[in-house]
Amino acid sequence: MFVGTKNTPEFIRHTYKVSKELKSYSIYDLVEVDKTNQLTETLRIEIFNGKSNATNIKEYLRLRTATSWSKSDKITGLRPTQKEGLFYGDRITKKENKVNTKHLLxxxxxxxxxxxxxxxxxxxxxxHNGILQNIILNY
Structure with a gap:
C-alpha cells in the first residue's frame, strides 16, 4: 500500500481537461490515467447547493454514471486545504458483500x-487527521 521513502500511500493519478464551463459547473474529460481508471471518462465539478448536511464545502464532484447529469452519482464535496487549488474528499464504494470501502481523493x-x-x-x-495533513503537505 505504501510507496516511496516517506511512507506515502499509493495512489492512481487521473488528469482531466475542461471541456465546458458555465457559471454553476465545469465539465472535465479524462486525458490520462496512471493505471486503471477509478472514476469516469467525464466528470463535473459543480457549485454545492446545500442539499445535504455537508459543511465547509463550496463545490461537489459528480461522476457521469447515467445519461443525464441529474441522475449521475454525486461523490464528494471538495474540502479546502491551506494550499491554493488543492482540495480533498472521499469516495465510498460498496462491494457485493455490502462492505463499504472509503477512498481518499x-x-x-x-x-x-x-x-x-x-x-x-x-x-x-x-x-487520523495528522496523517491526512501529512499527505496534503506533500503536494
Whole structure:
C-alpha cells in the first residue's frame, strides 16, 4: 500500500481537461490515467447547493454514471486545504458483500482551472487527521 521513502500511500493519478464551463459547473474529460481508471471518462465539478448536511464545502464532484447529469452519482464535496487549488474528499464504494470501502481523493486544479488532477487512494482513507495533513503537505 505504501510507496516511496516517506511512507506515502499509493495512489492512481487521473488528469482531466475542461471541456465546458458555465457559471454553476465545469465539465472535465479524462486525458490520462496512471493505471486503471477509478472514476469516469467525464466528470463535473459543480457549485454545492446545500442539499445535504455537508459543511465547509463550496463545490461537489459528480461522476457521469447515467445519461443525464441529474441522475449521475454525486461523490464528494471538495474540502479546502491551506494550499491554493488543492482540495480533498472521499469516495465510498460498496462491494457485493455490502462492505463499504472509503477512498481518499485529492484534487489539484491548475491556476486557470483548465486542468484537474485527481489522485485516487484506492482502499485508503486516513483515520487520523495528522496523517491526512501529512499527505496534503506533500503536494
Amino acid at each position: 485529492v484534487f489539484q486544479f491548475s491556476k486557470d482551472r483548465k486542468t484537474l488532477i485527481i489522485d485516487f487512494y484506492r482502499g485508503f482513507y486516513p483515520k
